[in-house]
Amino acid sequence: EDQVTQSPEALRLQEGESSSLNCSYTVSGLRGLFWYRQDPGKGPEFLFTLYSAGEEKEKERLKATLTKKESFLHITAPKPEDSATYLCAVQAVITGNQFYFGTGTSLTVIP
Amino acid sequence: SAVISQKPSRDICQRGTSLTIQCQVDSQVTMMFWYRQQPGQSLTLIATANQGSEATYESGFVIDKFPISRPNLTFSTLTVSNMSPEDSSIYLCSVRPGQGAYEQYFGPGTRLTVT
Numbered sequence: 001e002d003q004v005t006q007s008p009e010a011l012r013l014q015e016g017e018s019s020s021l022n023c024s025y026t027v028s029g030l031r032g033l034f035w036y037r038q039d040p041g042k043g044p045e046f047l048f049t050l051y052s053a054g055e056e057k058e059k060e061r062l063k064a065t066l067t068k069k070e071s072f073l074h075i076t077a078p079k080p081e082d083s084a085t086y087l088c089a090v091q092a093v094i095t096g097n098q099f100y101f102g103t104g105t106s107l108t109v110i111p
Numbered sequence: 112s113a114v115i116s117q118k119p120s121r122d123i124c125q126r127g128t129s130l131t132i133q134c135q136v137d138s139q140v141t142m143m144f145w146y147r148q149q150p151g152q153s154l155t156l157i158a159t160a161n162q163g164s165e166a167t168y169e170s171g172f173v174i175d176k177f178p179i180s181r182p183n184l185t186f187s188t189l190t191v192s193n194m195s196p197e198d199s200s201i202y203l204c205s206v207r208p209g210q211g212a213y214e215q216y217f218g219p220g221t222r223l224t225v226t
Contacts, residue, residue: 031213032213034213041220042220043217043218044203044217046215049212087153087154098156099154099156099215101155
């Protein structure tokens with residue numbers, strides 16, 4: 001069965017303290033891995049798509065990387081406005097449009 | 112990316128009643144989806160809303176409980192029927208606008224509380 005596991009569940013960082021969030025996945029034939037940011041009371045905001053192992057994407061203080069079994073979202077010198085829940089989702093080739101979401105990492109950046 | 116709006120943003124409903132949620136997109140899109148996000152849990156796909164034909168439901172979701180309409184390429188509705196407290200969730204619509212790109216863009220969600 002396709003699964004997505006995110007760790008840690010919650011992370012508190014001091015402003016400027018870099019760290020990484022993990023998304024481990026088991027899927028038969030990965031079509032894509034997706035990172036989203038979700039603020040309280042809002043829908044998920046799309047951040048990155050990764051399609052193949054070795055691929056990297058960057059946006060401001062965020063960098064997403066992908067291996068055959070997991071993805072990392074690296075946050076460099078975070079700011080309080082980076083506080084949110086970060087969701088990872090995978091899509092398999094054989095399951096059509098189905099996105100399998102992890103339960104997310106709740107990030108709090110303390111000034 | 113597409114701009115997506117949902118109505119209502121939140122509602123409190125009594126058990127046994129039904130609520131229809133609207134999703135409007137600012138451009139024509141082929142693929143529209145409906146998700147549920149239960150308290151403390153992640154997103155689960157309910158169904159794919161197909162324009163001009165019946166929606167495609169995921170395992171565990173049925174048309175009688177969650178009827179969906181998709182009259183055109185910019186609009187869809189999801190009805191939550193005969194509600195119970197277990198239906199209290201955030202309901203989100205999403206779209207996949209691009210050819211050759213698989214990411215989905217989400218609306219702001221509808222927070223439903225059933226009493």
